Amino acid sequence: MQQPTYPFVTPSTCSRRHVMAALGLAGAVGLATPAWAQFRVQISGVGATQIPIAIGAFRDEQRGPQPVSAIVRADLERSGLFRSLDASADRLDEVSRPPLPDWKTKGADALLAGSVSPLADGRFDVRYRLWDVLKARDLSGQSLVVPAADLRLAAHRIADDIYEKLTGDKGVFATRIAYVSKAGRRYTLLVADADGENAQSALTSQQPIISPAWAPDGKRLAYVSFQNGKAEVISQDVSTGKRRLLASFKGSNSAPAWSPDGRQLVVTLSRDGVSQLYLISADGEGAPRRLTSSSSIDTEAxxxxxxxxxxxxxxxxxxxxxxxxxxxxxxxxxxTFSGAYNISPNISPDGKWLTYISQVSGAFRVHLMDLSSGDARPLTDTRDDERPSFAPNGKLIIYATRQQGRDVLVTTSLDGRIKAVLATSQSDVRQPVWGPFNK
Incomplete structure (x- = not known):
């Protein structure tokens, strides 16, 4: 993976990191996800503090197309805050009365069990209960009735509930990510679960794309398309595929970033010569307002x-x-003052942290800065990282890199201890961006 140079260039001469794929016609075909495939997530490292939780196989979950308990386990482990113990041998479900003192002796702080029951109309009733082993009491539990296609989402929601009950922070397992893949001459914008599974094609084209960006409502993606022979900023409804042209001015139109209220975007325009930042309306109406005025290149807002x-x-x-x-x-x-080459900034949802890519001894690595002190440190030891993006709870960062000769998407904890390679069926993946909490 080659990092971009300044100034940015056209798609025919662009670097691999800034011009990735083009989005032409909306694709109606999703990528098939093998059932019971979540085990492709690879987790490395050990967190400083982990909560031991015993998780049993949900009763009758084999009657559904997804292993609900295994998905929950993988979600929690990927966060770096949990260490799972296998409780399957006890054959528990949500109505069980487990011997909590015994599980305390086994080293568990919490215990999860449940069931997956097929209904006559084809849906599934997913029930679960979470016990606080240390305090010997029920902590949480509910029933989720979902179609078969939403069993993975139900598992992610269960993991979110457990995460919040045991850590006090909102979980992000039921959120989505977007990224771009390339197969031959075909470019695809994909929307997937936060673990990389269940990837669906939002757009496909024979032309490149730059910088997908989620709207705060989680319903739209902005991106840069070269479909019409030049760089244009497009907004697309993820569920319907409806597209809106936001910026197609003279010169280049690139690097969209949504405002927190979703009413406007900052884009990079070269309409007046050099690339500068402009504010534009999210509906594409009205004239852009120039935000920076310099003789240098200003971009990646x-x-x-x-x-x-x-x-x-x-x-x-x-x-x-x-x-x-x-x-x-x-x-x-x-x-930024440390290092001669720092790009791709992203701010944590609480405004405390800045993540970005910095060149270190020829390697491009994800860094994290405490904005109050200015202290910064690398989170990775790889050489070709790109485009870090915070999870909506601010506890994880997703980025693209190369490992063992292939492009992969990786999440890392903010201390850099826990990294998880996400499950993707595509060999050429990059430009990930983490979506907001579901509205």
């Missing part, structure tokens, strides 16, 4: 969570660095 600031990349200091500017206008301030 990212809003702060409160919408007051825009972080971006500029080479105004001689090489690409991260800067910030008030949305209402004002002085530009430099943010």
């Amino acid at each position: 990212a809003f702060s969570p409160d919408g007051s600031l825009v972080y971006f990349v500029s080479d105004r200091g001689g090489g690409p660095q991260v800067y910030k500017v008030p949305v209402g206008g004002g002085s530009v301030q430099r943010v």
Whole structure:
């Protein structure tokens, strides 16, 4: 994977990291996901603190197309905060009265059991119960009635409930990611579960695309299409495929970033010569408002969570660095100072952290900065990382990289201890972006 150079270039000469795939006609065909396939997630590292949870196989789950308990287990382990113990031998379900003191002796802090019952109309009734072993009491439990196609989503929601009950933070297992893949000359924008499974084709084309970006409502994706022979910013409804042209000005139109309220976007336009940041309406109406004015290239914008600031990349200091500017206008301030090449900024949902790509001894690695102190550190030891994106709870970061000669999507905890390679059936994947919480 080759990192972009400045200035950015056209699709025929573009670097592999900035121009990935084109989105032409909306694809109606989803990618088939093998049943019981979640075991392709590879987890490495050990968290500083892990909650031991015993998980039993859900009663009758083999009668459905998805192994609900195994998906829940994989979700929790991938977060880096849980260590699972197998409780399947006890044949528990949600109405059991398990001997909690025995499980305390076995080292469990919590215990999960449930059932999956097929209904006459083809749906499934998924029930579960979570016990607090240490306090010897029921902690949570409910019934989810879902069609067969939503059994994985039900498992993710169960994992989210467990995560929140045991950590106090919202889980992100039922959220979605988007990324771009390339197979031969075909480019595809994919929307998948947060673990990489259940990938569905949103768009396919023979042309490239730049920078998919989720709208705050989780219903739309903005991206840059070259379908009409030039870079144009498009917004697309993920469920219907309906597209809206947002920016097709003279020159290049690229790098869309949504405002937190979803009403506007920051884009990079070269309509006045050099690439600069502009604010445009999310409905594509009205004239763009210029946000930066320099003789350098300003691009790769990212809003702060409160919408007051825009972080971006500029080479105004001689090489690409991260800067910030008030949305209402004002002085530009430099943010990154360590390293000569820093790109692809993304801000955590709580506004405390900045993740970005920094070149270190020729390697491009994911970094994390504490915005209050300016302290930064690498989270990876790979060489070809790109486009880090925070999970909506701010506890994980997704990025693309190369491992063992293939392109992969990886999540990492903020301390860099836990990394999980996500399940993708495509060999050429990149430009991931994590979607918001489901509305």
